[in-house]
Amino acid sequence: MRLVVGYLATPSGADGVALGIRLARSLNARLELCMVIPPDRTLPARVPADPGYDDVLVHQAHQWLAEALATVPDDVQASAHLSFHESFAQGLLDEVNRLQAHAIVVGASHDGVLGRHAIGTVTSDLLHSAHVPVALAPRGTRHHDVPRVREVTCAVGTRAGAAVLLRTAVRSCLRMQSPLRLVSLVSIEPHHHLRGDGRAVRERAVTHAQAVLDEARVQLQGDGLAITAQVADGDSVESAVRTLEWHEGDIVLVGSSRLAQHHRLFLGSTAAKMLRVVPVPMVVVPNSDGHPDD
Incomplete structure (x- = not known):
């Protein structure tokens, strides 16, 4: 198994590497640190426009990658790669295909709140086009010395379409030997399909969510996993997540939107709302398996 880390020589890049190390160690995977630079970079005004500039840029990129590689512990196998593309996101996806990687790991945008997620342009592009899971590191992940994943939370939702997400969660937990927590979020917002008045509406929503969890637990029996299930209830998705x-060392897995194309990601509204408040790494899983089992 291989994990691609989209690397920049920034705090965000360091956050991505830190999460990549944690996931690689837990999954017994190989880490591929990938930096993408544009082939025809516009020269800053202070840099002389001479043919040697590209060589300097490439040399500097290799140096940054070497420094990042030096931070990876000896118990995690890792390599560094430099490639050229106009789009950082597409360059990473090309590297995923070339290396036959199973997921992409990226850090939060530099202007995010410490301990929370912030989506920059590259991450947004990946979350709407990637064909493999994308793992998002909250800002400041580099400051947390967490060796392995402690528990996987799988947000199964209250609608159909969670089969791929559950399979991914189960495979991951079995490989990591970590427990699995199934969570269904209940939020009665103005647009909710169970909208109405009073306690009866919320009770129907909670009952529906519990039925989804019970069905998921039945499907997972016999896998040898330590499984718990929980309904998170709130007036909004954000308030429901805050009750958890x-x-x-925890991570949360969410599924791609139903609007996504086959084998592609598309960040749905529920996942986007979760992303605002969840304090742990989030992994967004495409709506169909991108790789065979390992």
Whole structure:
């Protein structure tokens, strides 16, 4: 198994590497640190426009990658790669195909709140086009010395279409030997399909969510996993997520929107709302398996 880390010589890049190390160690995977630079970079005004500039840029990129590689512990196998593309996101996707990687890991945007997610242009592009899971590191992940994944939370939702997400969660937990927490979010917002008045509406929503969780647990029996299930209830997705308890080393898996093309990601509204408040790494899974089992 290979994990591609989209690397920049920035704090965000360091956050991505830190999460990549944690996931690689847990999954017994190989880490591929990938930096993408444009082939015809516009020269800053202060840099002389001479043919040697490209060589300097490439040399500097290799140096940054070497420094990042030096931060990877000896118990994690890792390599560094430099490629050229106008689009950083597409360059990473090309590297995923070339290396036959199973996921992409990226850090949060530099202007995000510490301990929270912030989506920049590259991450947004990946979350609307990637054919493999995308793991998002909250800002400041580099400051947390967490060796392995402690528990996987799988947000199964209250609608159909969670089969691929559940399979991914189960495979990951079995490989990492970590417990699985199934969570269904209940939020009665103005546009909710169960909207109405009073306690009865919320009770129907909670009952529906619990039925989804019970069905998922039945499907997962016999896998040898430690499984728990929980309904998170709130007036909004954000408030429901805030009722959940999180620990260092936890990650959360969410599924791609139903609007996504086959084998592609598309960040749905529920996942986007979760992303605003969840304090742990989030992995967004495409709506269909991108790779065979390992």
